[in-house]
Amino acid sequence: DVKVTQSSRYLVKRTGEKVFLECVQDMDHENMFWYRQDPGLGLRLIYFSYDVKMKEKGDIPEGYSVSREKKERFSLILESASTNQTSMYLCASSLRLAGDWEQFFGPGTRLTVL
């Protein structure tokens, strides 16, 4: 079974802090994704990565950056946290092979910025 883990289930930070969210997958997947999910807005893609050190912006990259130094690990960084970044953050991974695009999710991190 694919296993995607995230560093924290719940996190509380203060405005202006730098926040690191980590995601690790154990199935040698090439693609990794960071989403945020808010009531009424659904899943919104922040960034994704299709290879080590490669990244592409999603739909809402402002205020975020990412790092992928190893294939299994994808980090999301909030450079200076703001209250409007309070959300559920979900990491997902998928294979690159054509026809095999299912994404598998980690348990999520509920981030509260005070």
Place this chain on the structure above:
Amino acid sequence: QKEVEQNSGPLSVPEGAIASLNCTYSDRVSQSFFWYRQYSGKSPELIMSIYSNGDKEDGRFTAQLNKASQYVSLLIRDSQPSDSATYLCAVKGAGNNRKLIWGLGTSLAVNP
């Protein structure tokens, strides 16, 4: 803007009934279609994927795809209270685009 549309619900069905969830998409060249289940406070979990027109069955779940009409549906037979969740439809476009386009989800309540 490529879109995936779902009725937000809530869809309420009695235990043992068939629940029918629908999803329409705007990108005619979409190739891959996915249904996820999400319990409150949890992350989405893949239920079914479907790539070809027609039906695909897995246990109590059947996915139906009609590319000409640009819709995909999920039927849940013998619905159980444990099926109460939000069901997300996701669509992948053609080619090497790695992203999925997500619907907002349909909330399903199965009443004992």
